[in-house]
């Protein structure tokens with residue numbers, strides 16, 4: 110049999126990046142970014158549609174979480190940087206070809222926006238809240254006049270943020286598993302699904318919960334469809350991408366991916382949500398936790414498996 | 423100007439002199455390297471062939487590492503040399519992920535480091551340290567746009583290949599086969 114043996118004089122984790130580059134910080138950041146994007150998307154959407162009163166869980170309550178998600182995510186990202194004191198260099202330039210660059214700028218814009226949004230709705234949590242200084246009160250009334258405009262900006266930025274968490278990886282042609290444009294829409298959908306699930310948790314009205322359970326089921330179906338496409342694309346592609354797909358089809362990531370991401374993170378919560386819609390009594394926190402868990406695992410698995418997939422030469 | 427390197431896989435004996443010369447010349451920290459030797463055994467026993475390659479950054483013409491760098495720390499220098507400006511690099515690792523040749527590493531001081539074609543030497547008219555030190559003289563360095571440079575001449579004469587051209591990076595280190 111024809112054989113090829115490659116012996117490299119350097120296989121050590123200091124140098125070989127497939128042995129060591131990105132750790133837990135990146136998948137955590139991608140998850141929190143996607144979740145934040147999902148929540149803000151629905152908050153903005155229902156504000157624009159004028160349904161704020163009908164869906165307060167989405168518009169007013171859930172977004173209170175977003176500044177925390179983004180700040181923790183940014184902190185994780187910062188922990189990942191190896192030349193930390195120079196992080197400000199990110200904001201001295203915009204590189205359109207570098208997803209990490211425009212992602213950093215998007216975060217720079219959406220984080221303060223999410224804080225403003227949360228501040229506008231703080232009375233939903235603390236009814237007696239008082240801004241104390243007149244100037245703050247004036248600013249609040251002023252901003253409230255432009256809330257719908259703000260929502261428009263937010264919806265655009267949230268879609269960019271959600272897609273960016275996927276594009277960040279898909280821009281790397283050196284890692285065949287990541288190098289597929291489906292990852293952008295897939296991570297966006299997964300973020301929206303996580304967002305919809307979180308809104309379920311914050312919502313107090315059964316009507317709103319039914320709507321978001323339906324939305325979540327739809328998003329899970331889209332996700333399953335995109336995952337099928339992902340594998341079909343890989344299997345019809347070059348040998349390195351076939352190898353990448355095989356990491357999940359018999360390779361080391363088969364069990365974690367199909368069990369944690371697909372079954373526990375998508376099929377079971379979708380099933381539970383359907384049962385709930387049919388008025389079976391299920392604590393809605395169970396599907397929510399499962400969806401969030403699945404979406405976090407999804408990022409972890411894709412980030413780690415991607416670093417195993419490579420060109421051989 | 424387009425700097426390039428040609429490395430003769432028939433002459434290379436895999437002695438790793440180039441690796442040590444680079445580590446010394448560029449103060450590469452212990453345990454790391456900017457160039458390395460790969461040995462490929464290929465064929466059906468007993469008809470086996472061994473290819474020895476001294477590998478390093480390919481100073482690609484279409485570098486994914488420059489493209490994905492969010493700060494512009496990774497950039498092209500004159501002659502297409504790809505280098506990293508240390509105090510612009512945030513150590514995000516994007517360029518490491520983006521290189522199909524795994525030619526970059528994270529320096530213990532935080533920034534990303536890799537082969538520079540010894541840009542500090544070629545500015546003075548010297549050859550890169552690895553080329554200068556090779557005991558079998560298996561490496562050629564020079565300007566591809568100059569038809570009389572030693573690298574252009576040897577590439578005209580000899581059959582050659584680049585590594586994973588299908589990755590689309592247009593590598594500029596050529597291997598004579």
Ligand code: SF4
Pocket residue numbers: 478479480481482485486487488504520521522523524525526536591
């Ligand atoms: S070999 Fe890697 S590090 Fe060097 S220029 Fe090409 S992509 Fe960049």
Ligand code: SF4
Pocket residue numbers: 490491492493494495496506510511512513514515516517518533534
């Ligand atoms: S690690 Fe440094 S050189 Fe590499 S992409 Fe990030 S900022 Fe650029």
